[in-house]
Amino acid sequence: QVQLQESGPGLVKPSETLSLTCTVFGGSISPYYWSWYRQPPGKGLEWIGFVHYSGSTNYNPSLESRVTISVDTSKNQLSLRLNSVTAADTAFYYCARRDSNGYYGYWGQGTLVTVSS
Amino acid sequence: DIHLTQSPSFLSASVGDRVTITCRASQGISSYLAWYQQKPGKAPRLLIYAASTLQSGVPSRFSGSGSGTEFTLTISSLQPEDFATYSCQHLSSYPFTFGGGTKVEIK
Numbered sequence: 001q002v003q004l005q006e007s008g009p010g011l012v013k014p015s016e017t018l019s020l021t022c023t024v025f026g027g028s029i030s031p032y033y034w035s036w037y038r039q040p041p042g043k044g045l046e047w048i049g050f051v052h053y054s055g056s057t058n059y060n061p062s063l064e065s066r067v068t069i070s071v072d073t074s075k076n077q078l079s080l081r082l083n084s085v086t087a088a089d090t091a092f093y094y095c096a097r098r099d100s101n102g103y104y105g106y107w108g109q110g111t112l113v114t115v116s117s
Numbered sequence: 118d119i120h121l122t123q124s125p126s127f128l129s130a131s132v133g134d135r136v137t138i139t140c141r142a143s144q145g146i147s148s149y150l151a152w153y154q155q156k157p158g159k160a161p162r163l164l165i166y167a168a169s170t171l172q173s174g175v176p177s178r179f180s181g182s183g184s185g186t187e188f189t190l191t192i193s194s195l196q197p198e199d200f201a202t203y204s205c206q207h208l209s210s211y212p213f214t215f216g217g218g219t220k221v222e223i224k
Contacts, residue, residue, distance in 0.1 A: 035213075044204065044215050044216070044217050044218050045153075045161065045204060045206070045215040046215070047206075047212055047213040047214065047215075058211055060211075060212040061118075061212060062212070094160055094161075096160075101166055101167070101170075102149075102166070102167075102208060103151050103163060103166035103167070103172075103208065104151070104161075104163060104206075105163045105166075105172060107160035107161060107162075108160060109159070109160055110159075110160050
């Protein structure tokens with residue numbers, strides 16, 4: 001059974017860079033697309049962007065200037081970097097796999113990142 | 118960006134009730150729509166994809182319909198474990214976006 005696990009600092013200072021890793025267990029990074037999502041506490045979900053196992057990416061234009069998503073197939077991991085964070089970036093961050101049907105059936109449990117000094 | 122509007126945003130219902138949630142897209146998205154269930158502190162769970170296909174392992178009381186700009190999620194007989202927030206997502210074009218969510222609470 002495929003499992004995804006997000007990890008990284010739970011607290012980031014304003015103007016610094018948020019860095020998260022998603023490790024895939026029980027399955028391979030290839031040949032899938034993988035996305036990062038986020039959800040501010042008590043609010044709706046937002047798609048951040050995706051990375052293909054080949055390394056190609058696509059980002060939400062609302063975040064494109066600040067975000068980088070990458071993949072490391074040797075470690076079965078994908079990563080998220082979001083720079084110049086503000087309090088508005090405080091959210092639960094999730095990684096998810098886009099299945100062969102084109103939809104996101106596997107999600108990590110999520111990790112809360114708080115932006116605060 | 119394609120905007121998804123869900124209604125209602127809040128719904129109070131009893132066990133056994135039939136529940137319908139609507140998701141309207143600001144432009145046509147064919148059938149590129151998913152429905153998720155989310156409980157507090159948990160990740161979204163995919164219920165329906167391609168507007169009407171039941172995800173493996175999801176109870177048959179859940180069903181989806183629609184295409185173009187109007188979609189519905191129906192729970193035929195609400196069970197205690199169904200009290201949660203439901204959200205729609207389109208995957209028609211980038212960026213993918215979500216509806217604002219519908220919270221289903223116990224009456």
